[in-house]
Amino acid sequence: MVRAFNEFSAKSESDGCLLCYNAPCTTRCPHGVDPAKVIRSLRFDNLNGVAELIGDAELCKGCQEKSCSKACLKGKMDRPVRIPQLMNYAGSLNKKDSRLRKVDLGITFCGIPCENPFFLSSSVVASNYEMVAKAFDMGWAGAAFKTIGTFVPEEVSPRFSTLRKEGNSFIGFKNIEQISDHTLEENLDFLKRLKDEYPTKVIIASILGQNEEEWTYLARRVTEAGADIIECNFSCPHMTGEGLGSDVGQNPEWVERYTAATRKGTHLPVLAKMTPNIGNMEIPALAAMKTGATGIAAINTIKSIMNIDLEDFISEPRVDGKSTVGGYSGKTVKPIALRFIHDMKKHPLLKDVPISGMGGIETWRDAAEFLALGCSNLQVTTSVMQYGYRIIEDLIDGLSSYLGAKGFSSVLGLVGMALPKLVPADQLNRHSISYPKFNRSQCLGCGRCYLSCYDGGHQALEMDQTTGKPKLNPQKCVGCQLCSLVCPVGAIAVGKRIET
Template sequence: MNPLYREISLKEEVSGCLLCNEAACTKACPHGVEVDKIIRSLRFENTSGAAEKLTLEMACESCDNKACLEACVKSKMSKTVPIDDIMIKAATYPKTPEKEVDLSITFCGVPCENPFFLSSSVVGSNYEMVARAFEMGWAGVAFKTIGNFVPKEVSPRFDALTKESVPFVGFKNIEQISDHTLEENLTFLKELKKNYPTKVIVASIMGTNEEEWTYLARIVTEAGADIIECNFSCPHMATDGLGSDVGQNPFLVATYTKATRKGTHLPILAKMTPNLGHMEIPALAAMEAGATGIAAINTIKSIMNVDLESFCSGPKVRGKTSVGGYSGKAVKPIALRFIYEMKSHEGLRKTPISGMGGIETWKDAAEFLALGCENLQVTTAVMQYGYRIIEDLIEGMKFYLINEGYHSISEIVGKAIEHIVPGDELDRDSICYPKFNKSKCVGCGRCYLSCYDGGHQALEQEPGSGKPILIASKCVGCHLCKVVCPVNAIETGK
C-alpha cells in the first residue's frame, strides 16, 4: 500500500461497494469482522469509526481466507470489491481515545438526544417506519406532511441525476403530501408519542386556508406532537396556492403562520422554499407572525434527464412529467448559502434553524451546525442507504468532537459564520500560489490542461515526468489546478 494515496484509493474502492443489506461478505468472514459496517464507515467519511471496528486480533493483513471476497455480491456483475485491501488500509487509521462527549442539544426549547431527525417525506410516513428509525438512534422525525385531503399520486415519481461513475448526484421527486388519511396520520402520531416519549415528533402540516391551518395545528397538538412544521415550500403540489406558492409570498406566510399559532401553544417551524432570491424575507414574515424557528431548505424546482430518443423527461408518467423537487448532495451548497444569509441577518440572527438539503455524512451535518443550525433533517440519504446511516452520523460526529477537543455538539454551532464576509471585504492585494507535492504527483497533466484551457496558462509540464512547473509571472492564484488534481498533490502555498 502506498500511504500517499490511501484516502484516494480507499474512496475509489469503497465507492464500488453495493452496500448490501445483510451483507454476504460479513456473514462469510471467519473472524467476525463487520466488513459491511467498516466499508460504510469509510464511505461516509467516518474513518475513526472504521478503525474502531478493527482490532489486531482480526489480523486481516495475515488472513489468507478469501471467503469474504468469494461471497461479494458485486462479483456477479463485475470485479469483486477489494475487501482485503480495504481492511488493511482501514486498520492504519488511528483509533480515537474514549472520552465523554455530549451530542444532545435543545432546539426550540425541546430537548433532543442528538440533532439528527428524519425530514418530512416518505422516510417518515407511518408508524412502523418511524419506530424502526427511532430504535436505530434517530432523535426525532418531521412526519410526512399532513393535510385535510389525500392526494392522488402518480407512478413513477422518482428519478436520479448521475455523473460519470457516480450513480446518484441528485434526486428528483414529484410526490405530494401524505397519502394516508388524516385519521390514520393522527393515530400514527399518538402511537409514536406513547411508545417513544423521549423522541421528538414534529408534525408537518399543510392547509388550504386559514381555518384549515388552525384546525390542523390544534389536532396534531392534541395528538402529542412536540413541534409543528408549516410546509410553505413543497415545489410540486398539483393544486395552485399550496406549498412553494405560499413560501414565495411573505403575506401568505405571515397569514398562515398566525392561523397556525391560533391552534397551538407548541413551537412552530416555518419551512422555507429555496425557489426565490431572498429567503430572509418570508422567514422574517414568519417570525413576526408567531413562528418559533425556521426549517430550510425544501427541494428545488427542477427538470432533469430528457431522453433524447423519446424527448420525455423523468420521471416518465406515461410519456409526460412535471416540474419536481431536486434534492441530494448537490443541493448542499445552496442550502448552506440560504442558512448563512438568514443567520447573518440582524432580524434572524437568534432564530433557531432546522437545516436540511444534502446531508449524507457527519461532515455535511457539522457544516450545517457550523453555520448556525441547531437541528438537522435528512431524507434523500436515507432513501439511498437506509436508516442505518444514523450509526455513522452519530459515531463520526462523536469522534470529530473528541479529536478536536470539544465536549458538546453545541460548541460548534455558528462557528463558521464570522468567516464568511461580503465579496468587497475580501483581501484583494495578495496572491496565494499553489504548492506542488512532486513526490505525490503522478504526472497526469490534468492541472496543466485545466490551467491552459480554463485558467491563465501559468503551468508547464516537465519533459518526461509530466509534472507541473509554475510560471509565477502568469499565475493569479486562482487554485483551479488544486481543485482538479485527482491525487491531491497540490496544496495551498505561500
Template sequence: MYSLLYKDISIREDVAGCLLCHDAPCSKACPKLLKTDGIIRSLRFENRFGAVNRLPDKLPCDDCDTKECMEACIKGKINEPVQIDRIIKAISNEPRVKESEVDLSIEFCGVTCENPFFLSSSVVGSNYDMVAKAFEMGWAGVAFKTIGMFVPEEVSPRFAALNKESVPFVGFKNIEQISDHTLEENISFLKRLKLQYPSKVIVASIMGQNEEEWTKLAELMTDAGADIIECNFSCPHMTNSGVGSDVGQNPDLVALYTKATRKGTHLPILAKMTPNVGNMEIPAIAAMEAGATGIAAINTIKSIMNVNLSSFTSEPNVEGKTSVGGYSGKAVKPIALRFIHNMKACEALKNVPISGMGGIETWKDAAEFLSLGCENLQITTSVMQYGYRVIEDLIEGMKLYLSYQGYKTVTEFIGKALPNIVAADKLERDSICYPRFDREKCVGCGRCYLSCYDGGHQAIKVSDSNRTPILIVDKCVGCQLCVTVCPAEAIASGKRVKKKLPKI
C-alpha cells in the same frame, strides 16, 4: 497493497465501489467474524475514526488466505468484488481515537432532543412502523410526512436520480406530494408514536388550503401529541394552487397562514422555507413576526432532471410526460448552506432557531450545518438511498469528531463558521496564494495544464522530459483551479505573497 502516497485516494475509490448490501454476505462469510460491511460503510460515510476503532487489536486478515469475504461479495456479480482485504490492511495501522464523554443532546425551540438528527418530512417518515424502526436505531425525532385535510392522487413513477461519470446518485428528483394516508390514519400514527416513544420528538408537518384548515390542523396535531408544528410553505410540486411553494414565495401568505397556525396551537412552530426565491430572509421574517418560533430550511429546489434525446421525455417518466419537481441530495448542500448563512447573517433572524436540511449524508455534512448556526438537522435523501442505518455513523462520527477536537457538547461549535463567511468586498485582495506542486505524487497526467490553459490563465507548462507541471509565476493569478482538478492530490495551496505593484 496501496502506495502510501495515494492511500486515501485508493481507499475512497475502493469503498465507493461497495454496494452497501443489506445483511451483507461479506461479513457473514468472514471466518474471523469481522464486520467488514460496517467498516467499509463507515469509511464511505467519512467516519474514518469509527472504521479504525472497529478493527480488533490483532488483524485477522494477516493470517487469512481464504478471502471468503471477497468470494461472497455481491459486487463480484457485476464486475470485480470489493478489495476488502486491501481496505482493511490499509487502515490497520492508523491511530485510534477514544470516544470520550460527549453530549449530543440539544435544546431546540424549547424541546430537548437526544441528538440533532431528525428524519425530514417525506416518505422516510410516513407511517408508524417506519418511524418506530428509525427511533429504535437512534434517530432523535421525525418531521412526519406533511399532513393535510386531503389525500392527493399520486403518480407512478415519481423518483429519478442524476448521475455524473461513475457517481450514480449526485442528485435526486421527486414529484411526490403530501401524505397519501387519511387525516385519521395520520393522527393515529402520531398518537401511537408518542405513546410508545415519549422521549422522541414528533414534529407534525402540516399543509392547509386556507386559514381555517391551517388552524384546524394545528389543533389536531397538538391534540395528537406533537411536540412541534412545522408549516410546509415550500413543497415545489403540489397539484393544487395556493399551497406549498406558492405560499413560501409570498411573504403575505406566509404571515397569514403562520398566524392561522398560531391560533390553533401553543406549541413551537417552524416555518419551512422554499429555496425557490432569491431572498429567503423576507418570508422568514414574515413568519417570525406572525408568531413562528423557528425556521426550517431548505425544502427541495424546483427542477427538470434531464431530457432523453431519443424520446425527448424527462424523468420521472409518467406515460411520456413529467412535471417540474423537487431536487435534493448531496448536490444541493452548498445552496442550503448559503440560505442558512444568509438568515443567520440577517440582524432580524440571527437568534432564530433553524432546523437545517438539504444534502446531509455524513456527520461532516451535519457538522457544517451546525457550524453555520443550525441547532437541529433533518435528513431524507440519504435515508432513501442508504436506509435508516446512516444514523449509526452520523452519531458515532459526530461523537468522535467532538472527542478529537476536545469538545464536550455538540452545542459548543454551533455557529463557529459564521464569522468566516464575509461579504465579497471584505476578502483580502492584496496577495496571491500560489499552488505548490508535489513532484513525488505527480503522475504526469497533464490535467492541471489542460484546465489552466483552457479554463484559466495559461500559467502552467508541461516538462518535456517527465511530464511534470511547471508554474509560470508571472502568469499565475493564484485561482488554484489546478488544485481543484488534480486527480492525484499532488497540488496544494502554497505560499501567499503580496501582489507586485503594476509598473507605471
C-alpha cells in the same frame, strides 16, 4: 505483490462498494469481523468508527481464506471490492484514531431536549408508524412526519429520478411526490402511537392547509395527538393545487396569514419551512416570525427539470409519456442550502432564530457544516433513501468524535462557528496570492492540471518533457487553485500566501 492502500485508494475502493443489505462479505467472514460496516464507515468519512470497528486487525492480515472478497456481489458486475486491502488500511488507522474523546450530542431545539441533532425530514422516509419506529430504534432523535393534510392526494407512478455524474448515480435526486397518502385520522393515530411508545423522541408534525381554517384545525389536531413541534409546509414545489406549498412560501402575506392561523390552533413551537425557489429567504422568514413562528426549517427541495431524453424528448420521471417540474434534492443542493441559512443567520432580526437545516446532508461532515453555520437541528431525507436509516450510526459516531478531537464539550459549541469568517465580498483580501504547491512524489503525471489551467485558467502550467510532470510559471499564475481542485490524487495543495 499488491500495493498497500493509502487514503486516496481506500476512499476510491470504498466508493465502489454496493453497501449491500445483509452483506455477504460479513456473513461469510470466518473470524466474525464486520467488513461491510467498516467499509460503510470509510465511505462516510467516519475514520474513528473504522478504527473502533476493525478491532483485532491481525485477524484480517493473517486470513488466507479471503471469504469476504469471494462473496462480494460486485464481483458479478466486474470485480469484487478489494476487501482485504481495505481492512488492512482500516487496521492502520487504529493506533492513530482510537483514543479520541467522544462528546454527548444532546442539544435543545425550540425548547425541546433532543438526544442528538439528527431528525428524519418530512418525506417518504417518515411516512408511517413502522418506518419512524424503526428509525427511532436505530438512534434517530426525532422525525418530521410526512406532511399531513385534510385530503389524500392522487399520486403518480413513477415519481423519482436521479442525476448521474460519471460513476455516481445519485448526486442529485428529483421527486414529484405530494403530501401524505394516508388519511388524516390514520396519520394522527401514527403520531399518537409513536409518542406513546417513544416519549423521549421528538415528533415534528408537518402540516399543510388549504385555507386559514384548515391550518388552525390541523394545528389543533396534531397538538392533541402528541406532537412536540409543528412544521408549516410553505414550500412543497409540486403540489397540484393553487395556493399550496411553495406558492405560499413565495408570498410573505400568505406566510403571515397561515403562520398566524397555525399559532391560533396550538401552544407548541412552530417552524416555518422555507422554499428555496425565491431570491431572499429572509423576507418570508421575517413574515413567519412576525406572526407566531418559533423557528425556521430550510431548505425544501428546489424546482427542477432533471433531464431531457434526446431520443424521445421526454423528461424524468416518466409518467405515461410525460413529466413535470419537481423537487430537486441530494448532495448537490448543499451549497444552496448553506447559502440561505447563512443569509438568515446574518440578518439582525433573524440571527437568534432557531433553524432546522436540511438539504444534502449525507455524512457527519455535512452535518457539522450546517451546525457551524448556525443550525441547531438537522433533517435528512435523500441520503436515507439511498443508504437506509443505518447511516445514523456513522452520523452520530463521526460527529461525536470530531467534536471531541476539536475540544468541544457539546454540539452547541459548534453552532455558528463559521459565521464570523463569512464576510461581504468587498472585505476579502485582494492584495495577495496563494500559489499552488506541488507534491512531486505523489504526482502521477496525468496532466489534468495542465489541461484545466491552459483551457480554463491562465496558462500558468506546462508539462516538463523530462519528468512528464507539470511545471509552474509564477509570472502567469494568479493563484486561482483550479489545478488543485482537478488533481485526482490530491498532489497539489494551496501554498503560502504572498502579498502583491
